[in-house]
Amino acid sequence: MSAVIEIDTERCTGCMQCVQLCVTQAIDVVGGRAAPSARGCISCGHCAAICPVGAVKLPQYPQWDPEPYTSQRYDVDPDQLLRMMQFRRSIRRFTGEKVSRRQIDKLLQAGCAAPTGSNRQQVRYVVLDEQLPQIEERIFASLARYAARRGIEGMQRRYEDFLQDRQKDTLFYGGSQMIAVLAPQVVDGCLAAANIELMAHAMGLGALYCGFAQCAIAEDDALRAFFGVTDDLQLATCLVLGHPAVHYRRPAPKKPAEVVWR
Ligand SMILES: Cc1cc2nc3c(=O)[nH]c(=O)nc-3n(C[C@H](O)[C@H](O)[C@H](O)COP(=O)(O)O)c2cc1C
Structure with missing residues (x-):
C-alpha cells in the first residue's frame, strides 16, 4: 500500500505539531523527526496544513500547492460574513x-x-x-x-x-x-x-x-x-x-436562535 502522507525528513524540524494534531495518531516520531505510519490515516491533511516548513505532502493530491496563510488571503471579516449570510x-x-x-x-x-x-x-x-x-x-x-x-x-x-x-x-x-x-x-x-x-x-x-x-x-x-x-x-x-432577476433591498426577517444553555 502506498503511503497516505509523505514527510520530507530533510525539511522536518521535529517541531511535532503534526504529531500532536493528528486525530488518529498516524504519525510516529523517529529520531526526533515526524514519520508517517500506515495506521488509521484519514487523509484529512491537517499535518500538511500545519507544517511550518511545508515538509508534509499527501501523494493523492499531487497538484496541491496552496498559498501559505496570510490574513489578507484567507480571513473574512465576521460581521461582513454574517451580513452576507x-x-x-x-x-x-x-x-x-x-x-x-x-x-x-x-x-x-x-x-x-x-x-x-x-x-x-x-x-x-x-x-x-x-x-x-x-x-x-x-x-x-x-x-x-x-x-x-x-x-x-x-x-x-x-x-x-x-x-x-x-x-x-x-x-x-x-x-x-x-x-x-x-x-x-x-x-x-x-x-x-x-x-x-x-x-x-x-x-x-x-x-x-x-x-x-x-x-x-x-x-x-x-x-x-x-x-x-x-x-x-x-x-x-x-x-x-x-442569474437572479430580482434585487433585494434588505435582509428578510428571521427568528432568533432557540437555544438552551446548560
Ligand atoms: C431543504 C429545503 C427545501 C426547499 N424546497 C423548496 C422548494 O421546493 N421550492 C421553493 O420554492 N423553495 C424551497 N425552499 C426554500 C425555502 O422556502 C426558503 O429557504 C425559505 O422560505 C426562507 O427563505 P430564504 O432562503 O430566502 O431565507 C427550500 C429550502 C430548503 C432549505
Whole structure:
C-alpha cells in the first residue's frame, strides 16, 4: 500500500505539531523527526496544513500547492460574513441566462471545501444542464403524481400551467441549471450544498433549494436512475441555479436562535 502522507525528513524540524494534531495518531516520531505510519490515516491533511516548513505532502493530491496563510488571503471579516449570510435569499425569479461552466466549477470547489464525516469526501454532483428542459418536465410530472396520491391540492394545476406556458414555472422558476447533490451520508451533501448556495450568492448568482424536486426524484425509479440515486448514494438535496432577476433591498426577517444553555 502506498503511503497516505509523505514527510520530507530533510525539511522536518521535529517541531511535532503534526504529531500532536493528528486525530488518529498516524504519525510516529523517529529520531526526533515526524514519520508517517500506515495506521488509521484519514487523509484529512491537517499535518500538511500545519507544517511550518511545508515538509508534509499527501501523494493523492499531487497538484496541491496552496498559498501559505496570510490574513489578507484567507480571513473574512465576521460581521461582513454574517451580513452576507443574512442577505442571501432563495431566488425564485431567474433571468434565464445560463450559469457558465467556469462559475459552476467554482461552485463545486466551494462544495468540495465543506467538511465530511471522517473526511469521507464522497459527495457527488450531477449538474443538470443541457437536459434540464426535458428532465424538469419529468420531475414536475412525478411531483404532480406524488401530490395527487397524497391528496395535495394545486400541484396538478401548477404542472398543467407549466406544460401550457413554460414561463409559469413554479418548480425551477426559470433557473438554468440544477445541481443534484448526492452522498452516502445526507449530512455531508447538505453541508456541501450550503457552501455552494452561499458561494452562488457571493458570485452574484441565485440558488434555490428545491425540496419538491428532491421528493419527486425519490418517487420515480427512472429519475432515481438518471441521477444515480441508490441505497448507498442518497439524494441529499437539489439546488436550482441561475442569474437572479430580482434585487433585494434588505435582509428578510428571521427568528432568533432557540437555544438552551446548560
Ligand atoms: C431543504 C429545503 C427545501 C426547499 N424546497 C423548496 C422548494 O421546493 N421550492 C421553493 O420554492 N423553495 C424551497 N425552499 C426554500 C425555502 O422556502 C426558503 O429557504 C425559505 O422560505 C426562507 O427563505 P430564504 O432562503 O430566502 O431565507 C427550500 C429550502 C430548503 C432549505
